[in-house]
Amino acid sequence: MASIVDDITIIILSNLPVKSLLRFKCVSKSWCSWISDPKFELSNARRQQRGAISLLYINDIPSFLFMTENIVFKDLIYPFNKIVPDVKVGRRFTLGCNLLGSCHGLLLINVEQHIFLWNPTIGFCTKVLELDDLTREGNIVVGGLCFDDSMNEYKALLFIYSTIDDTKKYVIVASLKDKKWRKLEFSHYIPSVRSGVALNGRLHFIQVRRKHDLGHYLNKNFYIRPELKCCDFWAWKGIPPFGELIYFDSITEKFHKFPIPRGLIVGLGVLNECLCVACLRSGGMEILVMKEYGKVESWTSTYVIKSFEINPYFGYAESLFMTEDGEELVIKVSRDQVVVYNLKDDSVRQILVRTPTVCISSITYVPSLISPQGYNWRDKQHTN
Amino acid sequence: MVKLKSNDDKEFEVEEAAVIQSEMIKNMIEDGCATSVIPLPNIDSKTLIKVIEYLNKHINMGKAAETGEEDDLKEFDEQFVNMGWEELxxxxxxxxxxxxxxxxxxCCQSAADRLKNKSVRAVREMLKxxxxxxxxxxxxxxxxxxxxFEGPEIDDTVN
Known part of the structure; x- marks a missing residue:
């Protein structure tokens, strides 16, 4: 039976960040078992909202890196081959690997048609879903992972469209438990949806106008490179872009719109537990934070990055997170560049640059110790 | 006033308004079990003095917010947890x-803050x-x- 001292130690432990907890598993047998207890993991993940880091997938080697809250890069060994032996993390972006979403420190990631739930912090990984359309030539996918509190289960949401056949586009959702894909009604233009950010049991997306919305403006020589996940910016010339913020309610499975302040939205993220957007304005990029979730009047301009300009026609800002000391902001600004903005001296420096033929895919998450059970894929049971 | 008795037989008088911040004593008073002295067999006088100091300062949280004494309270809290590990x-x-x-x-947050960057060896020693x-x-x-297990922040000292 656990003593009062043990109970209190567990309460103190639940206030610690993940890095300390992983280290303190070495203190003793009981500490190790408390920290490894699934119940403790969940309560800990709910408490720890700070200290976001990013996972990056770079398709030239290909390799996974993670970037800590102090902007240190570390290589990460991916575990997918251990689960599905023949799976290849390929070079071609659309046919290889997509970082689909993150929630509670878990990542949803697909390699070919296999979808995995991966906690890179503790090396937990399991196949959870499968979808053949993910391997189809020219298909592009944007996704999200969220937790439905009412059913106590994770859900995957995917926006899929074809760059070859414009009639092929749909939105689907599946519970990671029952694993059945269901189509959802979606009144917005699917190819314009980007980046899913989970917060408060909802998934948030921005909708940015892209080439596909503007077919009649384009000249016939326009060249699409599907693996780039964005179109050549020539197509945008002379056309004012815009942005919208939509969210998906994980319980009702309906989409709604969030009114947003003025300006063109080019990015979405979470800062200090608040939803934030990056807006373009003349002479820079503005970061707006929704101080009180759901209250439109609480949108507050927090930073204006003057020394930095995004090309309004194809640029975007992703994977925002604040460094541990609160002095720098990490932003992915295009498919081959990650920059750091220093809030004190208003300077911008590049930290990761690749050639334009290389894609850097990134996702921000708050590390946790969660390894949820009961989501494993069983071929016999789940393949139709 | 309510009388509290520590396990080394010292008695302390505390205002009822302050002492009912303790759910346990509040329930005792409501149930009519706190007529004379409340014995606290698990708490020594040194610790009880600290707890009473805290209770008296936090006697009325709502009042503090109204009169703008929140900063004052925050400062008190910071000073309050500034004590030895065993005492805490x-x-x-x-x-x-x-x-x-x-x-x-x-106090749990303060304890966690102190442990956060400690090495495994230091934690074992601090908590015996x-x-x-x-x-x-x-x-x-x-x-x-x-x-x-790596990083410049990891601290092997015991304090």
């Missing part, structure tokens, strides 16, 4: 026993824990997440 643990035990939610949270893991088991834990 005793206050946590007392706060847990007396069921004083805010005090419990304050005997290592019962084998070398192999330890190595396995390290291999699972080597990055958690």
């Amino acid at each position: 643990f005793d206050v946590i035990m007392a706060a847990n026993y007396l069921n004083i939610h805010e005090l419990m949270e304050l 824990i005997t290592n019962d893991l084998t070398e192999e088991e330890e190595q396995e834990i390290i291999n699972d997440a080597p990055w958690a």
Whole structure:
């Protein structure tokens, strides 16, 4: 039976960040078992909202890196081959690997048609879903992972469209438990949806106008490179872009719109537990934070990055997170560049640059110790 | 006034308004079980003095917010947790026993802040824990997440 001292130690432990907890598993047998207890993991993940880091997938080697809250890069060994032996993390972006979403420190990631739930912090990984359309030539996918509190289960949401056949586009959702894909009604233009950010049991997306919305403006020589996940910016010339913020309610499975302040939205993220957007304005990029979730009047301009300009026609800002000391902001600004903005001296420096033929895919998450059970894929049971 | 008695037989008088921040004593008073002296067999006088100091300062949270004394209270809290490790643990035990939610949270967070960057060796020493893991088991834990054992912030001192 656990003593009062043990109970209190567990309460103190639940206030610690993940890095300390992983280290303190070495203190003793009981500490190790408390920290490894699934119940403790969940309560800990709910408490720890700070200290976001990013996972990056770079398709030239290909390799996974993670970037800590102090902007240190570390290589990460991916575990997918251990689960599905023949799976290849390929070079071609659309046919290889997509970082689909993150929630509670878990990542949803697909390699070919296999979808995995991966906690890179503790090396937990399991196949959870499968979808053949993910391997189809020219298909592009944007996704999200969220937790439905009412059913106590994770859900995957995917926006899929074809760059070859414009009639092929749909939105689907599946519970990671029952694993059945269901189509959802979606009144917005699917190819314009980007980046899913989970917060408060909802998934948030921005909708940015892209080439596909503007077919009649384009000249016939326009060249699409599907693996780039964005179109050549020539197509945008002379056309004012815009942005919208939509969210998906994980319980009702309906989409709604969030009114947003003025300006063109080019990015979405979470800062200090608040939803934030990056807006373009003349002479820079503005970061707006929704101080009180759901209250439109609480949108507050927090930073204006003057020394930095995004090309309004194809640029975007992703994977925002604040460094541990609160002095720098990490932003992915295009498919081959990650920059750091220093809030004190208003300077911008590049930290990761690749050639334009290389894609850097990134996702921000708050590390946790969660390894949820009961989501494993069983071929016999789940393949139709 | 309510009389509290520590386990070394010292009595303390505390205003009822202050003492009912303890859920346990509040229930005792409501149930009519607090007619004379309330014995607290788990708490020594040194710890009880600290707890009473906290209760008196936090006597009326709502009042503090109205009169703009919140900063003052924050400063008090910061000073309050500035005590030795063992002392802090005793206050946590007392706060847990007396069921004083805010005090419990304050002290647990302070304890966590102190442990956060400590090395495994330092934690064992601070909390007087005997290592019962084998070398192999330890190595396995390290291999699972080597990055958690590295970094300039990790502190091997005991204080």
